Amino acid sequence: MAELIYDETGRLLFTEEMRREYTILVPMMLPVHMTFLVKILREQGFRVELLTSTSPAITDLGLQSVHNDTCYPALLVIGQMMEALESGKYDMDKVALIITQTGGGCRASNYIHLLRKALQKRGWSHIPVISFNLAGMEKNPGFRFSPKVYLEMLGIVVYADLIMNLANQTRPYELRAGDADAMIERWTQRLLEQKLSVRRLSRTLAAITADFAAIPVRREPKVTVGVVGEIYIKYAALGNNNLEQLLADEGCEVVVPGLLDFVIFMGDHHLVDTRRYRIKWKKGLVSALIKVIFSFFQRRLIRAIRQVPSYRVPADFGIIKRLAGDYVSDGNKMGEGWLLTGEIVELIHAGIGNIICTQPFGCLPNHIVGKGMIRAIRGDHPDANIVCVDYDPGATRTNQENRIKLMLSVARERLTEKSA
Ligand code: SF4
Structure with missing residues (x-):
């Protein structure tokens, strides 16, 4: 030792x-x-x-x-x-x-x-x-670590967000099952073997997008479900009882907002504090840098996805913040803060009205900016089909799945009506 x-x-x-x-x-x-x-x-x-x-x-x-x-x-x-x-x-x-x-x-x-x-x-x-x-x-x-390694660590968020986004938009429609997962594997390996250089960022993002777009697919209408919520529960299969797999088994396309928004949010809310509480501007310098760098990364990611017309392009951080501003103040920063409200509204604006808001039971901040905002959001968007699901050691999986399946049955009815 x-x-x-x-x-x-x-x-x-x-x-x-x-x-x-x-x-x-x-x-x-x-x-x-x-x-x-x-x-x-x-x-x-x-x-x-x-x-x-x-x-x-x-x-x-x-x-x-x-x-x-x-x-x-x-x-x-x-x-x-x-x-x-x-x-x-x-x-x-x-x-x-x-x-x-x-x-x-x-x-x-x-x-x-x-x-x-x-x-x-x-x-x-x-x-x-x-x-x-x-x-x-x-x-x-x-x-x-040196600042360069820190930058590299943060830069991986862009590549990983893009791969996750494209795989989610491809997997439900692939003609040969497993193609999207094989592409994740291939690009993960390729990126692991090369230096994650910021200079090659745009070229690499475009190459990843082109490779996913080349996977043979049949774009038939499917129920699309947005998953938002507390950061761990939303992403980790352990936290949400493998929600993405459940939705895939139900034949849905899953839309999960990327981690980039959360990283920019972290930088942004320190800046909001600096302004609101008149903190010395020097204290907000690192946050300002994080926001600028990651907003730049996000614009590159969006530009890469935009090259393929069949892909849905995620909104940038500024748009999400503006949309959230109709419901909550940007001073709401505990938990996922106003970002959670913004993500729900952005999904609705993007035409994804079926939304699962995942939150740990007893997570007060996210119940305020998530569940607490649903009524107001539904007031403006009466067709929004949102279900809030709580996760904790006492919550039964059956109960969670039943609530989700109820939401899916409404979603399927609406899809059939729309197709008709
Ligand atoms: S209370 Fe805060 S730390 Fe706890 S789960 Fe909610 S957001 Fe996370």
């Missing part, structure tokens, strides 16, 4: 020595995005392993590790890590964990402390926990 070094607050640090010897366990959220992230970390000399288990034991281990009032995403992520540590696969003296910290006012900034408490409860307080964040919180001597 490496020497254990603590900072002045008593936090166990991830040191240079650990960097060379320890295996870092990374919880899964978005398969394509996380595969790229792992690649970059490995290139930087880290031993990294992605946790992909979705075993039912995870919820039980989560419940044993944290209070049952804890946000469901935290319960699952911590449960998944505990399952990995208990598996006996890892040398308990040479393993570390990584978890995100949003740096915002919501509880997601504090999951890391719950994780450390869970480790302590099991007698594993010698396992270091690394915070992955954009807000400069909890620095570790063994987990530092």
